[in-house]
Amino acid sequence: MADQGQGDVVAPSREDPVAAALSGSVGGASGEHARGHRWWTPLRVVLAVTAVVFALGMLQKVPCYQDTWNNGETRYSKMCYSDMPYLYTGRGFVEKLWPYTDDAETNARFRVMEYPVGISYFAWGVSWVTHWVAGSPDIEDRPGTPLDQLRGEAQVQKEIRTYVAVSAVFLGIFTLIAAWFLVGVNPRRPWDALLFAAAPVLLFNALINWDLLAVTFVAGALWAWARDRPILTGVMIGLGTAAKLYPLFLLGGILVICIRRRQWMPMAWATFAAITAWLLANAPAYLTGPEAWKVFWSFNSDRGADLGSLWLALDRGGLELSNGFINNFSWAFFIAWCLGVLALGLIAPKTPRFTQLGFLIVAGFLLVNKVYSPQYVLWLLPLAVLAVPRWRDQIIWQAGELFYFASVWWYLGGHLRATDGGTPVYWAAIVLRMAVELYLVVIVVRDILRPEEDLVEREEPVPWRRTEPAEVGGKPAPGA
Structure with missing residues (x-):
């Protein structure tokens, strides 16, 4: 691993045994005098690792790409599902329609975003x-074509x-920008961002939806602060x-920091x-289609327990909870x-x-949200790798996430259904996912209460192994 061992830059292979073991394939751990x-x-x-991992994530979607996501069996068995192809035709983008319109005919034909x-x-x-890349096709006849027929056109x-x-x-570009931000958050620890770049959850979840947009802005907020x-x-x-919505919670x-420092400005x-930027970003949508703009808020309030959530497991387990109860309890718990x-x-x-x-x-x-989609792990990723830059802990957490990633698609594909109609593997995957997330929570709480345990707070990195010269017969070994 090309660690920098000079100056104030912390080399992960000198403080982390897992990083040291992995560095063996690329030259070994950084020495005390390494440059x-x-x-x-x-x-x-x-940046290079980010690009490679993102490219591998694109390749992971190839089985679905080849049949244009038409094969319902493939998208689940090969775990290459993505929301993007369905929203292209289902939300009017196939006709280049602006997503915020109150036109009744348009909203009757397409669902509002x-x-x-x-x-x-x-x-x-x-x-x-x-449309430009595809040769600027003529779309004048599309509004009169039934959607099912339109989707089938070559x-x-x-x-x-x-x-x-x-x-x-474009998402790859945003991801590279996010990686750039993360490298610059702590000049002493630029290598912590490698945990983001090489994350398996980034590879598998990057192209399910467009969540990486918000992830990039979160990384930018960490960099700016x-x-x-x-x-x-x-x-x-x-x-x-x-x-x-979740970046709002960073405030x-x-x-907490400003209260501790007694700095209010x-x-x-x-x-x-934040309020100004949010208002300016929302203005075009609200001004052109206020009713369409409100759909996001009503949709999330009205939806019931959904995939990945503890509420779904409780509901399928026989505990019937009303949507109002879930809403109220979730917000009460979160507060x-x-x-x-x-x-x-x-x-x-x-x-x-x-x-x-x-x-x-x-x-x-996320722990009490009504829906916990697979790609929501990306929300935590930049925060997690900088909060807990330990390779072992990241592997434990992401292993649980990958188990859930496989389970949710096989559950939707019907591959995990037991003979009695139950899905114990999927419910176990939900519990395991939350357990490994809580594991990271416990690590972070410990590091906050005991700063000496926090790798980032240490003024000098503590080597994970002894570096004193070996002794022979009570004397330093020759050449040590």
Whole structure:
């Protein structure tokens, strides 16, 4: 592994036994007097690994790409499902329609986008690029063609494949930007971002939906806060919230830090910038189609227990809970969880790191959310790798996530159904996924309460193995 062993840069192969073992395939662990490669800097290595992993994620979708996601068996058995091809035709992008319109005829033909505006804008913009790449096909006759017939046309099938490919290219660019941000969060520990770049969950989940947009803005918020730029931090949080709701919760971490430091202006500026950025991002959608804009909020309030959630397991287990109860209990639990994070941050010996607080808050939200889609693991990824930069802990967590990833697709494909109609493997996968997430939560809480256990807080990295010269007969060995 091309670790830098000089200066203040921490080499993971010198402080982490798993990283040291893995480094054997690329030159071995960094020595005390090792110098970093002149060209292969940590940033370039991380970006290169990110590109390779993302490309492998694209290859993982090839079985579905080849049949344009038409084979319901393949998309689950090969675990190559993606929302993108279905939304291309199901939300009007096949006709280059703006997703926020109150036109009754359009809304009768296509479902309104149930996503926040950031993702809707992105999906709409990619559709225009798709039409251009596909040869600017004539779409004047499409509004009069039934959707089922339209989906089966050869030209539309080509566009669907192109749409996913174009989305992948742009999402790959966003992922590289996210990796760049993460490398720069802590100049002493640029290699921590390698845990993001090489993450198996990134490979398998990157192209299920467009969640990487919000992930990039979260990484940008971490980068901006590390540079004492609260306004830019707020802008990143606001834009991220326009793509997915969860980046908003990062303001809770900033609040804890500002209370500890008794500095109120950074919180005020970050909050103001976040609200302003969110309002500006939402303005085009609201002004052109206020009713369509409201769909995201009503959809999430009205939906019941869905895939991946503890609520779904309880419901299938015979415990019938109303949607209202789930809504109220989820928010009550999350508020209590946030108060617990606040108390933890105030009693900690040292001010917790932004990534630690952000991870705890987002993890609490996911644990009781009504839906926990496979790609939601990406929400935690940049926070988790910087909060807990231990390779062993990351492997444990992501192994549980990968087990769930396989289980959910095989469950949907009917491969895990027992003879009595139950699905014990899938319910076990939900529990295991939450258990490994709670494992990381416990690690973060321990590191906050005992800063000496936190790798990032250590002024000097502690080698994982003894480096003193071996002794022979009580004397230093020759040449040691």
